Amino acid sequence: MPEQPTDRAALRRANLAWVIGVLREQGGLSRAQLAVLSGLSKATVSTLVTELTARRLVRAGGIAAGGQGRPGQIVELDPDGVRGIGVEVGIDHIAVTSVDTAGQVVSDRRVAFDVLSAGVDQTVYQLAEVTHRELELVDDAYPAGITVSVPGLVDTARGVVRLAPRLRWREVPLADSLAGQLGFPLERLLVDNDANLSAMAEYQIGGMRGTTDLVYVTGDFGIGAGVIAGGRLVRGAIGYAGEVGHMSMDPMGPQCSCGRRGCWETQVGLGALFHALAAPGDLVSDPNRPIEERMAMIRARAERGDQRTLGALHQIGSALGVGVSIVVNVLSPAVVVLGGYFAALPDWLIEPARIEVAARAVVAEAATVRVVGSDLGFAAARTGGALAALNRVYEDPTEAPERTEMTEAPA
Amino acid sequence: MPEQPTDRAALRRANLAWVIGVLREQGGLSRAQLAVLSGLSKATVSTLVTELTARRLVRAGGIAAGGQGRPGQIVELDPDGVRGIGVEVGIDHIAVTSVDTAGQVVSDRRVAFDVLSAGVDQTVYQLAEVTHRELELVDDAYPAGITVSVPGLVDTARGVVRLAPRLRWREVPLADSLAGQLGFPLERLLVDNDANLSAMAEYQIGGMRGTTDLVYVTGDFGIGAGVIAGGRLVRGAIGYAGEVGHMSMDPMGPQCSCGRRGCWETQVGLGALFHALAAPGDLVSDPNRPIEERMAMIRARAERGDQRTLGALHQIGSALGVGVSIVVNVLSPAVVVLGGYFAALPDWLIEPARIEVAARAVVAEAATVRVVGSDLGFAAARTGGALAALNRVYEDPTEAPERTEMTEAPA
Numbered sequence: 006m007p008e009q010p011t012d013r014a015a016l017r018r019a020n021l022a023w024v025i026g027v028l029r030e031q032g033g034l035s036r037a038q039l040a041v042l043s044g045l046s047k048a049t050v051s052t053l054v055t056e057l058t059a060r061r062l063v064r065a066g067g068i069a070a071g072g073q074g075r076p077g078q079i080v081e082l083d084p085d086g087v088r089g090i091g092v093e094v095g096i097d098h099i100a101v102t103s104v105d106t107a108g109q110v111v112s113d114r115r116v117a118f119d120v121l122s123a124g125v126d127q128t129v130y131q132l133a134e135v136t137h138r139e140l141e142l143v144d145d146a147y148p149a150g151i152t153v154s155v156p157g158l159v160d161t162a163r164g165v166v167r168l169a170p171r172l173r174w175r176e177v178p179l180a181d182s183l184a185g186q187l188g189f190p191l192e193r194l195l196v197d198n199d200a201n202l203s204a205m206a207e208y209q210i211g212g213m214r215g216t217t218d219l220v221y222v223t224g225d226f227g228i229g230a231g232v233i234a235g236g237r238l239v240r241g242a243i244g245y246a247g248e249v250g251h252m253s254m255d256p257m258g259p260q261c262s263c264g265r266r267g268c269w270e271t272q273v274g275l276g277a278l279f280h281a282l283a284a285p286g287d288l289v290s291d292p293n294r295p296i297e298e299r300m301a302m303i304r305a306r307a308e309r310g311d312q313r314t315l316g317a318l319h320q321i322g323s324a325l326g327v328g329v330s331i332v333v334n335v336l337s338p339a340v341v342v343l344g345g346y347f348a349a350l351p352d353w354l355i356e357p358a359r360i361e362v363a364a365r366a367v368v369a370e371a372a373t374v375r376v377v378g379s380d381l382g383f384a385a386a387r388t389g390g391a392l393a394a395l396n397r398v399y400e401d402p403t404e405a406p407e408r409t410e411m412t413e414a415p416a
Numbered sequence: 417m418p419e420q421p422t423d424r425a426a427l428r429r430a431n432l433a434w435v436i437g438v439l440r441e442q443g444g445l446s447r448a449q450l451a452v453l454s455g456l457s458k459a460t461v462s463t464l465v466t467e468l469t470a471r472r473l474v475r476a477g478g479i480a481a482g483g484q485g486r487p488g489q490i491v492e493l494d495p496d497g498v499r500g501i502g503v504e505v506g507i508d509h510i511a512v513t514s515v516d517t518a519g520q521v522v523s524d525r526r527v528a529f530d531v532l533s534a535g536v537d538q539t540v541y542q543l544a545e546v547t548h549r550e551l552e553l554v555d556d557a558y559p560a561g562i563t564v565s566v567p568g569l570v571d572t573a574r575g576v577v578r579l580a581p582r583l584r585w586r587e588v589p590l591a592d593s594l595a596g597q598l599g600f601p602l603e604r605l606l607v608d609n610d611a612n613l614s615a616m617a618e619y620q621i622g623g624m625r626g627t628t629d630l631v632y633v634t635g636d637f638g639i640g641a642g643v644i645a646g647g648r649l650v651r652g653a654i655g656y657a658g659e660v661g662h663m664s665m666d667p668m669g670p671q672c673s674c675g676r677r678g679c680w681e682t683q684v685g686l687g688a689l690f691h692a693l694a695a696p697g698d699l700v701s702d703p704n705r706p707i708e709e710r711m712a713m714i715r716a717r718a719e720r721g722d723q724r725t726l727g728a729l730h731q732i733g734s735a736l737g738v739g740v741s742i743v744v745n746v747l748s749p750a751v752v753v754l755g756g757y758f759a760a761l762p763d764w765l766i767e768p769a770r771i772e773v774a775a776r777a778v779v780a781e782a783a784t785v786r787v788v789g790s791d792l793g794f795a796a797a798r799t800g801g802a803l804a805a806l807n808r809v810y811e812d813p814t815e816a817p818e819r820t821e822m823t824e825a826p827a
């Protein structure tokens with residue numbers, strides 16, 4: 006039987022969340038338009054807008070032109086009131102991003118950091134430092150939450166990194182440690198897998214946003230997939246879906262960080278790229294240089310026809326396509342988004358990958374899957390984390406504290 | 417905003433469907449119990465029960481003992497009023513199953529039929545014959561629908577088999593043809609992929625029913641997977657998810673029906689089994705013998721230690737595990753159900769498969785995935801089809817015609 010809402014506070018929260026949701030979808034709207042869309046009275050809408058204004062989630066915009074009735078003031082999201090923060094641990098870097106309630110990135114920093122040499126404790130300390138600085142930058146905006154992206158298997162309920170082979174982490178209680186060092190509320194600090202967060206970022210704000218059957222493949226030292234099926238993230242029974250990097254592609258292949266041989270990521274990970282195209286000491290594999298700069302160096306070499314570079318890229322692109330075709334045959338997504346370094350070298354990696362995927366499709370229609378590079382590039386995971394951190398406020402706007410008098414609402 | 421139901425007919429249908437749903441879950445209930453659970457008045461419940469009785473979806477059961485108030489007559493599903501029919505096309509057989517509204521199989525027949533020699537038209541004619549006989553057997557029960565299971569890629573919206581390599585079918589408008597020959601309403605005749613239907617059967621009535629992250633792998637000449645994630649069937653963007661049979665496992669391997677080499681099903685399909693353990697003319701590969709009988713012959717040979725049989729089974733079981741481990745690493749299900757012939761030879765196939773899956777799990781927890789044989793055996797796909805055919809009536813009980821006077825409802 007359809008349930009009638011009985012709890013007035015729950016109903017108010019649902020109404021507040023509905024207003025935020027419709028403003029996110031449609032941009033600014035007048036109170037009259039909100040009343041028509043919601044079926045609520047204009048008085049109720051005004052009360053909701055007043056509360057959201059006090060919580061700095063919406064603000065007064067311009068005057069609505071045209072339409073019926075007298076013009077009304079537009080209500081729009083207040084991008085400056087609330088922030089979501091995404092922090093990323095990579096094998097050779099730490100990075101942090103803040104997004105506003107409209108999903109726009111307002112700051113993004115990446116610093117070189119050698120996680121393997123530093124070890125767990127020092128890395129968590131450094132993460133706390135970087136995050137603390139970001140919390141200062143957020144200034145008077147309310148930090149709705151912090152999400153830490155990790156290239157590994159995460160118990161999201163407990164905030165524990167179960168296993169991150171490339172970081173050599175096992176059973177790290179990251180949420181507890183970081184919340185403790187920052188003095189940040191544990192319930193607003195999430196930890197999640199990098200591929201899952203990237204897939205959600207693509208789904209929400211990427212070039213293929215709204216594609217309900219989408220697979221995101223990370224292009225980093227490790228390779229993972231984030232799977233969206235029917236508009237929902239597939240985590241699997243114990244949260245470990247998308248571990249495609251350890252598909253066995255060549256039992257005689259090189260040793261993998263997981264202990265086995267010939268896993269897909271030994272063929273197409275960033276380590277395989279550097280190994281294939283760079284001699285020891287080559288600047289392209291220097292972790293202290295910005296990754297974007299190193300990618301530009303590789304593009305320059307490919308463009309001038311360097312044979313070692315072109316050969317390496319073709320080989321990796323083909324191996325990329327072989328693995329992607331397996332994922333496509335299992336899941337039949339509309340789009341496969343290739344992230345990280347794959348997206349930085351599209352002409353040389355994504356084209357050969359597309360050819361393999363098309364050749365291995367079971368049926369011609371299955372070859373219509375689109376294989377594209379991510380617009381979000383190396384920032385996808387932390388951006389997804391920052392967006393995930395906003396969900397608390399989107400779902401329950403009363404999470405954001407009241408910071409102005411209710412009477413200061415726009416007229 | 418929560419919508420208020422405004423259409424009285426829609427509300428009545430929703431209420432009728434709710435009653436059927438709660439009786440399916442909880443078995444027989446009194447009108448008083450239905451009223452308490454639904455929040456509807458006893459008068460409304462009585463009206464609903466009268467209508468469902470007239471449509472032969474429920475019937476009067478015993479008298480409810482104990483509880484508060486005076487004892488009431490139990491209302492329970494009427495298993496004899498409505499049937500769902502599942503028809504299955506295999507490379508060497510046609511089979512048909514009927515289920516009642518409680519999900520119990522009431523009839524099941526499998527006949528040897530050589531689809532490749534017969535060709536499309538003759539096969540559809542034979543399907544119509546077999547289905548027509550089943551419709552006669554259904555007698556005075558209402559056939560809610562017919563679902564045809566096909567080992568291939570199906571455009572379910574149009575009822576067209578896009579490609580079934582092992583049947584050598586391409587672009588076969590099966591729903592149209594069969595509905596025409598049977599004179600059965602097209603909107604009640606579905607066509608779907610065998611693995612998808614089997615997965616839904618496992619999810620609804622199999623030994624692992626209710627497991628929300630479950631993968632079913634068919635064990636037939638072709639190999640396909642049905643994927644349930646978060647309690648929902650994953651069809652993929654164009655409906656072709658689960659095409660695991662054509663994962664490339666050995667580029668130098670034998671030719672596959674799809675035109676490529678070394679696909680997984682060339683290693684573990686029923687054809688590979690017969691090729692590995694039977695000489696030409698061996699009765700185990702005679703399609704005119706019941707498949708269950710042939711499986712019993714293989715079990716007998718394995719039990720008495722026949723080396724060729726044991727070697728073949730071990731090799732196939734290991735190859736089975738390698739492919740299953742890929743699916744597990746992509747999807748992280750709680751359970752992988754192995755169907756068809758895999759389930760008939762569990763000791764020799766499923767054990768070696770489990771060993772490979774455990775050895776290839778990325779993390780120890782991922783090795784906790786359960787790999788089990790299907791209880792539904794060779795009947796999973798057609799049983800799933802029969803269950804799917806009932807969904808029309810479960811969702812809208814007014815689909816079932818009124819066949820008794822409303823006044824004949826149980827007192």
